[in-house]
Amino acid sequence: MRVAEGQRADLSPRKLVDAMVSEGVLTAPDSPRGRLLNAAARLFEQKGFTRTTVRDIAAEVGILSGSIFHHFASKEDILRNVMLEVVQYAQARMIHAVARAPTPRDKLRACIRCELEAIHGLAVPGFSILVIEWRSLSAQSQKQVLKLRDAYEATWCEVIDAARPGVDPALTRRLLVGALIHTHSWFKPRGKGLSLEELAEQVLQTFAPE
Amino acid sequence: MRVAEGQRADLSPRKLVDAMVSEGVLTAPDSPRGRLLNAAARLFEQKGFTRTTVRDIAAEVGILSGSIFHHFASKEDILRNVMLEVVQYAQARMIHAVARAPTPRDKLRACIRCELEAIHGLAVPGFSILVIEWRSLSAQSQKQVLKLRDAYEATWCEVIDAARPGVDPALTRRLLVGALIHTHSWFKPRGKGLSLEELAEQVLQTFAPE
DNA sequence: TTGATAACCAAGCGCTTGCTTGGTAGCGTT
């Protein structure tokens, strides 16, 4: 695992996905199952889980609704798998970004950028589902996803602790993730206002003033 | 309006509600319509709008599902009215709290406490619906609620601007509301850990360090 | 006493939902 992460340190997004597919962590995006997961992620993010029907997802990839259940046991099973792949890809991306940043403060900035890019669909389609649709998951599925999310959060806390020794990293992270996720409902990265990089800098200034 | 707010400056929560009921802003909580709104607010907050059925709401107040439509035009009409009353009550409460706080920093602390109490159901049941269930509202209902929400946000921005001159109050408010709302999914005010007042202080320290 | 009104019940309609079933076309392997 550690070795694999190290080996991936200089990979492009495309190659990172390929590597994770070979490891069996992600589903190949051009497979029927992968196309369904991607379509579901897009729709869940756009309309929400309950407002997205299996017929919507099927139509998105050009099959009939019943055929979905050849690939997944239930609608919730789709959501569960979306979350599992999303959280693992997001963490791989973040580890990659952290490794490239020199100073503790640069590492924190990289994490913030990383998550903002994920939230706004520029890098990890479906990331915001992890937070927004948490209640749509059954208790035991939550447990399963939580294990991987804990690892993701642990990485964050390490970075925060290094950049801001003294403050409570867990609390800071919780306030931070709320602030970042909420940008989903007001920030438009393609707009002519604030750019994503500028927003990241403002967030860094707020949570870790120089 | 200004006069009414001034007159309410020393009122208890109970009397504040009564005053707003007489003004026609809120529905009397012990009326059939009021009971339905309160039950709906609780359920929407607990399970989400789409996962709450009109049968759930009806059962909560002890009537049959069809009877709901004697009081409301549609299920969305219930959500709209919940939001309209919630945002107006929340603002009245906040104005009240701000008026009692002496310094700009105290006013900001009061706002943070106010909103935390609202989010965690200690003062304004259904407050988190305003943010979480925004997408469940039709476009024209959003427009209607937005007018009142803008007033609420404007009050916030004034307080932020006074406490932290120089920083962008709108951006700060957006990051802050995200951080606060997200506490809904991890902070338990009745737990033995952090108290709500302590949490408010930590948030104040983060967004407005001395 | 009458009539208006608010609040509700009983029953169910029309639609959408997640999901099931039985079958088939295409493909690579032996």
Next chain:
DNA sequence: AACGCTACCAAGCAAGCGCTTGGTTATCAA
């Protein structure tokens, strides 16, 4: 040629959904 496997279709079921309809009861003013 026969087989097995993956991916899918065609059709529809059972349940749940928001909402409608027609009628009943209680309250209160005129």
